[in-house]
Amino acid sequence: MYFTVGPTEIFSEVKDFYLDGLENKIFSVHHRSNEFEKIHSETVANLKILLNIPKHEIFFFSSGTECMERIILNLIKKKSFHLINGYFGARFFNISLQYGNYPSADISVYGSSVFEEKIEINHDDEIICFTLNETSTGVALQINDILNIKKQFPGKIIVIDAVSAVPYYEIPFDYVDCAFFSVQKGFGMPPGLGVLIVNDKCMKKAKSVANKKGQRNSAFNFNTYSLNYNRNQTSYTPNIPAICVLGKVCELMLKKGLDKIRNETEEKYALLDNFISGSNIFSHFVKRPEDRSKTTIAVNTKFASSEVVKKLYNSGFVVSSGYGEYKDSQIRIGNFPVHKISDFKNLIDALSKI
Ligand SMILES: *Cc1c(COP(=O)(O)O)cnc(C)c1O
Numbered sequence: 001m002y003f004t005v006g007p008t009e010i011f012s013e014v015k016d017f018y019l020d021g022l023e024n025k026i027f028s029v030h031h032r033s034n035e036f037e038k039i040h041s042e043t044v045a046n047l048k049i050l051l052n053i054p055k056h057e058i059f060f061f062s063s064g065t066e067c068m069e070r071i072i073l074n075l076i077k078k079k080s081f082h083l084i085n086g087y088f089g090a091r092f093f094n095i096s097l098q099y100g101n102y103p104s105a106d107i108s109v110y111g112s113s114v115f116e117e118k119i120e121i122n123h124d125d126e127i128i129c130f131t132l133n134e135t136s137t138g139v140a141l142q143i144n145d146i147l148n149i150k151k152q153f154p155g156k157i158i159v160i161d162a163v164s165a166v167p168y169y170e171i172p173f174d175y176v177d178c179a180f181f182s183v184q185k186g187f188g189m190p191p192g193l194g195v196l197i198v199n200d201k202c203m204k205k206a207k208s209v210a211n212k213k214g215q216r217n218s219a220f221n222f223n224t225y226s227l228n229y230n231r232n233q234t235s236y237t238p239n240i241p242a243i244c245v246l247g248k249v250c251e252l253m254l255k256k257g258l259d260k261i262r263n264e265t266e267e268k269y270a271l272l273d274n275f276i277s278g279s280n281i282f283s284h285f286v287k288r289p290e291d292r293s294k295t296t297i298a299v300n301t302k303f304a305s306s307e308v309v310k311k312l313y314n315s316g317f318v319v320s321s322g323y324g325e326y327k328d329s330q331i332r333i334g335n336f337p338v339h340k341i342s343d344f345k346n347l348i349d350a351l352s353k354i
Contacts (some may be wrong), residue, residue, distance in 0.1 A: 001316065001317055001318070001337075001343060001346075001347075002332055002334075003294040003318060003319050003321045003333050003334050003335075003339065003343075003347055004150050004240065004318055004319060004320045004332075005135050005161050005164060005193075005332045005333070005334040006163075006164055006182075006184045007184040007185075007190065007191050007201075008101050008184065008185065008186035008188070008333075008334045008336055008338065009188065009338045009339065010188050010189060010190060010265060011249060011252065011338050012187070013189040013197045013249075013252055014188065014190075014245060014246075014249065015019075016238075017245045017248045017249070018241060021053070021241055021244055021245070022255060024108060025331075026039070026240075026244060026309050027240055027241045027244070029240065030040060030237075030241065031233060031234055031236075031237045031238060032233055034187055035207070036232075036233065036240065037231070037232035037233060038230040038232075039240065039243060039244045040233065040234070040243065040249065041232045041352065042247045043244065043246050043250070043285070044058050044222075044232070045242050046247050046250035046251055046254065046327060047195070047246070047250055049070035049250075049254060050250045050253055050254055050258065051166060051173070051197075052170070052171075052173060053173050053197060054173055054174060054197055054261075054306075055200070056173060056199045056228065057198055057199075057203070057229045057230075058195060058196070058197050058198045058228055058237070059195075059196045059198065059225045059227075059229060060193060060194070060195060060196075060198075060234055060239070060243055061191075061193075061194040061195075061220070062192060062193070062194055062239070063182050063191070063193075063194045064161070064163040064180060064181060064182035064194050065091065065095075066194050066197075067189070067194045067196045068091065068092045068095050068161070068252065069184075070181075070196060070220060070222075071116065071127070071129075071159060071178065071180070071244070072092075072095050072096045072099055072101065073099065073197070073220070074202075074205075074206045074209060074210070074221065074222045075126065075127050075157055075159070075178070075202060075205050075206060075209065076096070076101060076126040076209065077126065077159065077208075077209055077212055078101050078102050078124075078126070078128055079101065079102050079103065079104070079124050079125045079126050079130060080093075080096045080101060080103045080104075080125065080126065080127050080184070081103070081104055081105065081106075081121050081122070081125040081127065081129065081156075081321055082096070082103060082104070082105040082106045082127065082129045082284070083105070083108075083115060083119070083128070083130050083131070083141075083286060084105050084106070084108070084136045085108040085112070085113055085115075085129075085137060085139050085141070086110055086111065086131065086134035086135070086136040086137035086139065086323075087105075087132060087134075087136035087137075087323055087324050088131050088134060088135060088136055088161060088163070088251070089129070089130075089131040089161070091115075091132060092129050092131070092161065093102075093105050093129075095298070102351070104122065104125065106119050106120070108185070110136075110137045110139075111137050111138075111139060111285050111286050111287065111291075112139065112287065112291055113139050113140070113141050113142070113145070113291045114288075115286075117272060118216075120147065120264060121149075121152075121153055121156070123162070125156060126156065126157060127156060127157040127158075127159050127178075128149065128150075128153065128156050128157070128158055128159065129159045129160075130146050130158070130159070130161065130162065130227065131147075131160075132160050132161060132162050132165040132169055132171070133164045133169060133293050133295055133296060133322070134162065134167035134293075135164045135185070135296045135332075136323035136324060137285070137286070137298055138166070138285055138292065138293045138296050138298030138332060138353055139286055139291050139292070140169065140291065140292070140293040140294065142290070143170070143171070143172065143339075144170070145300075146158070146160070147172065147175055150175055150176075152346050155199060155239055155281055157177045157178060157202060157205060158175070158176050158177050158178065159179070160178070160180075161179075161180065161181075161269065162179045162181045162296055163181045163182050163185055163296065164181075164185040164186060164293075164326055164334075165177060165186070166181050166186050166187075166264055167186055167187075167253060167261065167292060167337065168261070168265045168295050168336075169294075169295070170188065172183070172230075173199075173292075176273065177195065177199050177201050177202050178198050178202050178214065179193060179196075179197045179337070180196045180197065181195055182194045182195070182280075183195070183242065183249075185295075186295065186336050186337065187246065187337075188247050188249065188336060188337060188338035189242065189245060189246065189249055190242075192239050192242050193239050193242035193243065195246075198222065199224065203222060203223070203226055204220065206221070206222035206223060206325075207223055210222075210223055212286050214309060216222065217277075219235045219236055220235065236350055237351070239324075241319050242317040247285045255338060256337075258340065261337045264341060265294055265295065265335055266294060266320030266338075267341055268335050268339060268341055268344040269294045269297070269335055269345075271341075271344050271345065271348055272333065272335070272344065272347075272348060273292075275351060277349045278297060279351075279352075280302070281301065281302045281303075281354065282299050282300065282301060282302070283299070283300045284297075284298070284299065284300070284301065285298035285300050285322075285326070285330055286298060292322075294324045294335060295334065295335050295336060296332055296333070296334055297332065297333045297335060297336070298322070298326070298330050298332050299330060299333065300329060301329065301331060302326055303323050304329075305322055305327070305328055305330055305331050306321065306328065307329060307330060308354060309321055309322045311354050312331075312347075312350055312351070312354070313352075315350040315353070316350075317346075317347050317350050319331045319332065319333050320333070320334070322333040325333060333347070
């Protein structure tokens with residue numbers, strides 16, 4: 001069983017969802033057909049209920065990284081600001097840089113959510129980017145800290161990288177202009193779909209950016225996307241199977257209930273946390289308990305983590321190694337809705353045998 005931080009284990013029901021789509025030839029429909037419009041509208045409706053999204057528009061892309069790039073291309077003329085607390089936050093910053101913009105950043109010590117100085121956001125920074133759950137370091141930000149920054153800079157567009165955070169972490173969309181995620185982490189699906197959520201403030205900004213750059217009608221421009229979105233279509237032939245299956249996975253989670261999913265996430269986390277606290281081989285990488293992610297847990301290992309990964313693999317469990325410079329000293333464990341409490345007990349049992 002995959003306890004990786006993404007891609008991870010896939011909901012067993014997903015197999016039937018894909019089979020159903022193949023058997024009923026749903027995946028052969030054209031993206032401008034009525035059949036597709038129905039799939040699109042159902043998935044959008046389910047997502048809006050599940051994640052409590054008020055009026056935002058939802059655009060489908062290929063991955064979380066593509067969402068970052070689309071945001072940089074559509075929402076800024078020159079300047080983005082990034083709160084970086086790990087490698088994914090740094091990737092977002094670098095994409096802005098690579099496109100010839102002038103990004104600036106405040107960087108925390110990796111493994112902590114405490115940013116070093118008073119956050120100095122410039123008057124001409126156009127968007128402020130946060131990584132709600134930094135998968136690389138196992139640090140989750142407090143949503144209230146994000147909202148406090150929003151209060152100080154009400155004119156800026158707030159962007160949240162919510163990959164690996166949703167659906168456990170709730171995003172208060174009344175205060176968040178833009179958020180994105182990909183499905184292979186918290187949604188128990190195969191990779192290949194990025195979901196970008198934008199409000200009218202973003203759409204207004206995208207228009208002015210596009211006008212300046214003369215890109216108003218390009219396929220990947222948010223304006224073109226919005227026109228299509230409002231017809232329950234997309235600008236190009238998207239990953240129709242994944243869009244269809246995502247709608248059904250949302251339904252699955254709605255049936256179970258998000259409260260129950262959240263309670264179970266906390267229960268599984270507590271089991272693991274309890275085990276780590278009593279172990280002399282494993283310890284938390286993230287020092288402050290309040291910074292520790294409930295969905296992606298970074299664990300220091302006393303000996304080479306590749307040994308731990310191998311031993312677990314031989315017992316039937318796949319976990320992630322550490323990210324970047326922590327590759328050999330950590331394992332990372334995914335705690336997503338797809339993982340049951342009994343699965344976690346089995347994993348902890350295997351860890352305790354090490
Ligand atoms: C995985 C991940 C990404 C990148 O998403 P892809 O779908 O792999 O491109 C971005 N941010 C965070 C926090 C992630 O965990």
